[in-house]
Amino acid sequence: MAPKAPVKIILGTHTVGDKTANPGIVHWDEPKDVQALLDTFYGRGYRYIDTASNYPNSEERLGQAGAASRFTIVTKVRDGIPGSHQPAKLEASIKQSLEDLKTSTVDTMMLHVPDRETPFEDIAKAMNEAYQKGQFKHFGLSNYPAAEVQKFLDICEEKGYVKPSVFEGHYNAIYRSGEKELFPLLRKHNISFYGYSPAAGGLFSGKAGTSTTSKRWDSDASITDILAAAEKHGISGHAAALRWTAFHSILDGSYGDGIIFTASNLDQLNKTLDAIDAGPLPADLADAFSVLSANTEGHSLPYHL
Template identity: 25%
Template sequence: MQYKLLGRSGLKVSELCLGTMGFGTEGGWGADKDTSFAIMDEFANAGGNFLDTANVYKLGTSEKIIGEYMSNHDRDYFVLATKYTLKDNLTNPNASGNNRKNMMRSVEESLKRLKTDFLDVLYLHIWDDITPIDEVLRGLDDLIRQGKINYAAISDTPAWVVAKGNTLAELMGWSQFIALQVEYSLIQRTPERELIPMAKHFGMTVTPWAPLAGGALTGKYLKGEQGRVKAESNRRDENSERITKVVMAIADEIGVSPAHVALKWTMQQGFSCTPIVGATKVDQLKDNLKTLDVTLTVDQLKRLDEVSAIKLGFPGDFFNEDAVKVNSFGGFYDKVEKRR
């Protein structure tokens, strides 16, 4: 396992992040405590140190399992990230949302479940379209100054909101968001329109969730397997099948699984990217870890890019065009360099 800096910080995280949404058996699925412990052991033994959870995962059980594990292991070895925003109880009208009251309450509850004095990374889980972004940034900065969190990050939020927040934080001397968590995969490339260019501009690390598109990119649906939850239409349509077939073909060429190809594609896109790999079985994690030994060639990347290409829309596609531009002063025509 190699280590990378998380965004514009000195925080060193492993190339893969372990997603723990499945730690717990609520809802009739997931890993029990012993299996979850074994998964974290396997991850740590491979050099993994970056764990991703949230206050609502398995009704708080995910955090509780991690907390019990941490109480018997080196807490400082791990980079522990959790989230706040979504409703985790019914006690009051402010038990959800991005507001400061919910932020402070949620962090205190997460610290108790995780049996720790501090969080390494706190994500805003999803934008509520209500709370002023300055309220969010000031609250996060206060938590950092109090030593309850080390870094702030954000998930599932429009690019313009994140950009406004980081710009305001820079102006005010507050801590900025260092990571952006969004759905991103060969089947879901729409973040390339605004979110990823924004992240690159601010030096943020992208931490994709569902980098395997809910398992679709492993080829399991083409083989007739069914997912735990009915997949969204864009993961089962003709376009996703066409993309998956190319993933499977490249996997056959280099003797690895389709999951390795799909994961590695996210890691070789020319920007800081640490995909989140979930696991409810040790064998699933072991297989995902083999991605670290895979390197896709320029030709393979090109084939994957071409089969999964999306229309960026305006102004993205406009910027990418080869255009002839009229010089308004002399009437000359200048070739505009194609840029990406």
């Protein structure tokens, strides 16, 4: 297979914000700590940051650190409850995000999760108006099923609105259902894909999981084989899973695709970037992931909400 273009490496910042408002999730709150996170990521040569209005005070902390002056920012409107995408609420959310980030525009503004009570026609119109004001360069969708992505595309085509050009969804060696129903649509319309949880959480850490997803796969022989192959090469299971998503999956930088990861401390950040910098996996380890792919056929987990 011909080498693919490198994917974007995007720092997710749901761990940046107010520790009191989001205990157990936020690890970067104090200005000096947020600055250290951004300086380290920048110093390693990476320039993309993903955030959201729904992450308590994340945009505000990034704004205080001047992130928009040196990073490409991807953010998402406040949503999660029915009616949150009503035009007036979208307008207010976008305005607040820009104020918190201390910028007049961002690269990408996404609808974070579907609001199925507000007509998609109204949502598309409101996003187009914000685009026409120059508040963002790219309209994005996150966590939508393919059929609803198509619906937005149809509306935008008919009305002459800005079309979605970026999609953010769950994707890794376990969450691959989008490869059949979503990716053909994205490729057809030149829509980039940003995958979050690229290392499948702690599933490949070798530690028994507590979530339903982890329990389903903890005893899977193909995962055991992956961990054994990774150990032979001195690669952690987590790093192997991350590198598979970055270098061996359907993701391709020539389409503008990227992976989003988070870090709870600087050591974890550097180890993640070290894994990415190591490049593609050894052939036998990549082959072990191919076996896992065959085993997930028919029951791969969803990419949308």
